[in-house]
Amino acid sequence: MAVSLEAKRADQPFQFMAASYLIRIGAQPVQTLGDLAKSLRTCPQASIFYHTFQSLEAHHYTSFSSDFAQWALTACNEAALAEQLAIVDLREIVSLEDLRRILVDIVSDYLKEHPQAADRRAFEAFYFCEAKEVTVPSGSPAWTLPELSEGIRHLGHQSLHYHFINSRLRLQLQTNDFSYWIERNLNHPWLAARLNRIDFYNDTLDELRQDILRVLEPAESQ
Amino acid sequence: MSTTEVAKPVLPVLQDYAAIVGEPEILELRELARRLAGRRVKMVNSTAVGGGVAEILNRLVPLMEEVNVSTRWEVITGGEKFFHVTKAFHNALHGAPYEGAQDWFDAFLATNEDNRRRMQFDEDFIIIHDPQPVALIAERNSGPRRWVWRCHIDLSNPNPQVWDFLRPWVDRYDASLFSSPQFTRGLRIPQYLFYPTIDPLADKNRELEPQFVRGVLEQFHVDPARPILTQISRFDRLKDPVGVIRAYRLVKKYEDCQLVLAGGSATDDPEGAAVLQEVEQAAAGDPDIHILNLPPWSHVEINALQRGSTIVIQKSLKEGFGLTVSEALWKKKPVVASAVGGIPSQVIHKLTGMLVHSVEGTAYQIRFLLANPVFAKTLGENGHQHVKEHFLLTQNLRRYLVLFLVLLQGD
Numbered sequence: 001m002a003v004s005l006e007a008k009r010a011d012q013p014f015q016f017m018a019a020s021y022l023i024r025i026g027a028q029p030v031q032t033l034g035d036l037a038k039s040l041r042t043c044p045q046a047s048i049f050y051h052t053f054q055s056l057e058a059h060h061y062t063s064f065s066s067d068f069a070q071w072a073l074t075a076c077n078e079a080a081l082a083e084q085l086a087i088v089d090l091r092e093i094v095s096l097e098d099l100r101r102i103l104v105d106i107v108s109d110y111l112k113e114h115p116q117a118a119d120r121r122a123f124e125a126f127y128f129c130e131a132k133e134v135t136v137p138s139g140s141p142a143w144t145l146p147e148l149s150e151g152i153r154h155l156g157h158q159s160l161h162y163h164f165i166n167s168r169l170r171l172q173l174q175t176n177d178f179s180y181w182i183e184r185n186l187n188h189p190w191l192a193a194r195l196n197r198i199d200f201y202n203d204t205l206d207e208l209r210q211d212i213l214r215v216l217e218p219a220e221s222q
Numbered sequence: 223m224s225t226t227e228v229a230k231p232v233l234p235v236l237q238d239y240a241a242i243v244g245e246p247e248i249l250e251l252r253e254l255a256r257r258l259a260g261r262r263v264k265m266v267n268s269t270a271v272g273g274g275v276a277e278i279l280n281r282l283v284p285l286m287e288e289v290n291v292s293t294r295w296e297v298i299t300g301g302e303k304f305f306h307v308t309k310a311f312h313n314a315l316h317g318a319p320y321e322g323a324q325d326w327f328d329a330f331l332a333t334n335e336d337n338r339r340r341m342q343f344d345e346d347f348i349i350i351h352d353p354q355p356v357a358l359i360a361e362r363n364s365g366p367r368r369w370v371w372r373c374h375i376d377l378s379n380p381n382p383q384v385w386d387f388l389r390p391w392v393d394r395y396d397a398s399l400f401s402s403p404q405f406t407r408g409l410r411i412p413q414y415l416f417y418p419t420i421d422p423l424a425d426k427n428r429e430l431e432p433q434f435v436r437g438v439l440e441q442f443h444v445d446p447a448r449p450i451l452t453q454i455s456r457f458d459r460l461k462d463p464v465g466v467i468r469a470y471r472l473v474k475k476y477e478d479c480q481l482v483l484a485g486g487s488a489t490d491d492p493e494g495a496a497v498l499q500e501v502e503q504a505a506a507g508d509p510d511i512h513i514l515n516l517p518p519w520s521h522v523e524i525n526a527l528q529r530g531s532t533i534v535i536q537k538s539l540k541e542g543f544g545l546t547v548s549e550a551l552w553k554k555k556p557v558v559a560s561a562v563g564g565i566p567s568q569v570i571h572k573l574t575g576m577l578v579h580s581v582e583g584t585a586y587q588i589r590f591l592l593a594n595p596v597f598a599k600t601l602g603e604n605g606h607q608h609v610k611e612h613f614l615l616t617q618n619l620r621r622y623l624v625l626f627l628v629l630l631q632g633d
Contacts, residue, residue: 018250020624023415025400027408127403129415134627138253156250157611 010185013141019162021131029125034118037107045096046130075122094172157205234423254623255289262345263293268354271518274545281421300333314381316540368629372399375542376563401543418543419618425521438526449479452531456485457497472585484514548613551605556598574605
């Protein structure tokens with residue numbers, strides 16, 4: 001007799017984490033696109049992460065979610081470069097070094113085509129920052145899909161971001177913590193894949209939570 | 223001279239904020255705090271009333287206590303000369319000329335030393351707010367105590383004479399906290415981003431009945447039927463109240479509006495009375511300019527004035543963060559504010575408010591918003607959401623808890 005997905009119990013539970021971030025500000029601000037290209041090559045990986053993955057959490061009103069793109073647009077008035085930086089799809093990225101290379105190539109190629117833009121002083125400086133992450137286990141572990149949904153309902157914003165967006169780099173599998181657990185522990189790759197197709201780029205975190213629950217809740221009754 | 227421990231008023235509890243930020247955020251705050259159970263914190267600043275720092279601490283300290291992170295708030299004391307010197311420091315750190323003599327530095331250090339001798343520093347984390355008590359770091363020894371300097375002011379263009387004097391003291395701390403990346407000075411110690419925050423349940427920000435708002439306007443002889451432009455800030459030249467009057471007069475050529483300039487003076491600001499006099503002279507003869515020098519406990523009245531306003535202005539020349547901007551945004555008010563200090567973190571131009579750079583620009587954007595009320599309403603709605611996500615008290619509590627955990631891990 002088949003066991004419903006709602007009743008199915010995982011071999012290993014899902015452990016929710018409460019994630020919090022402290023933002024450390026770098027010592028040397030960047031004033032030009034030429035300096036940005038140089039700093040992108042040498043800045044800590046944590047800074048690449050902060051200004052791309054982490055900034056997805058912060059921007060609901062600005063044109064682009066990438067801090068680099070937003071700065072190129074608003075401080076350097078280089079809309080074409082901003083667009084190139086913004087369209088890097090973080091869902092395809094599993095390594096910060098890969099992401100660094102992509103960003104460096106975009107800025108370098110642009111400056112080859114537009115050398116006059118390299119030394120033009122920006123309207124305001126760009127400060128490389130990095131996020132210090134603190135995580136602590138939170139709430140009851142989930143053994144079933146309904147328990148996973150319940151836990152997601154009680155996740156704070158930063159923790160939801162940690163499990164659904166930041167997790168892609170931690171796992172290095174182009175997926176999120178929830179999909180990874182569902183696939184490995186409930187053996188439902190179709191549900192995992194469906195969850196992973198949610199477009200987190202255009203959601204606020206509250207909307208993202210609702211999107212996730214909309215995928216999980218019908219599946220529970222199947 | 224003795225240090226003053228600040229009395230604790232009756233305040234909302236952490237659970238009261240769940241209705242605003244959501245139950246999950248509160249649960250996670252408690253989880254974080256559990257990791258710090260038994261740890262003790264000392265906060266030190268230079269004034270118990272007036273100004274943004276005292277307001278933040280008044281609300282933050284009780285919440286830290288509630289989650290069992292024992293927190294003691296102490297205020298340094300000093301004579302008239304000390305506060306005269308620190309006001310000159312404040313202005314100089316914002317880029318103004320500094321004309322103090324060597325004995326001013328000596329007086330500054332002597333007052334810090336007097337306070338250091340009288341205070342006990344046996345907590346795990348010592349948070350020193352702003353330059354006034356910065357030299358208390360002289361107490362630091364090689365023990366496990368972590369010392370953090372919280373800078374609330376804009377250090378982007380400091381007078382070098384004053385900054386060069388203060389910097390060696392700052393360099394002795396374990397970490398520094400700034401309200402914006404633009405305020406930092408390339409310190410060798412870690413520099414962390416700490417947005418200041420407002421308390422949505424405080425008298426200054428809580429919901430008010432429309433009848434009460436109307437009553438307050440009428441109490442101050444402000445006509446609720448005509449557009450009301452308001453700037454809330456203490457009477458300080460860096461807030462440019464005279465510039466606000468000039469902008470109002472440019473708007474008044476075309477719109478039958480009123481101006482409210484409401485504020486008070488902090489106990490550490492000896493220039494307040496002189497600035498108030500300048501403002502009164504600039505406003506002389508115009509019955510539609512309402513200058514309200516309010517006592518420091520006028521929180522509900524300020525709340526009502528903001529809620530009753532058509533547009534809120536913050537035309538600062540320099541600014542630490544400008545918490546009055548977040549207060550106005552929280553009340554869904556369209557804001558016209560200078561692009562200085564921490565204001566651009568709160569006002570994203572044309573999305574959560576309008577940024578300006580001059581008296582004329584201020585008048586221009588006020589006229590634009592008065593002529594486009596639907597757009598003005600959208601700015602206010604966006605601004606409210608922006609504050610909810612970044613600038614509420616619960617986020618400040620979270621940042622401090624995370625800071626303490628990071629310091630214990632040894633960043």
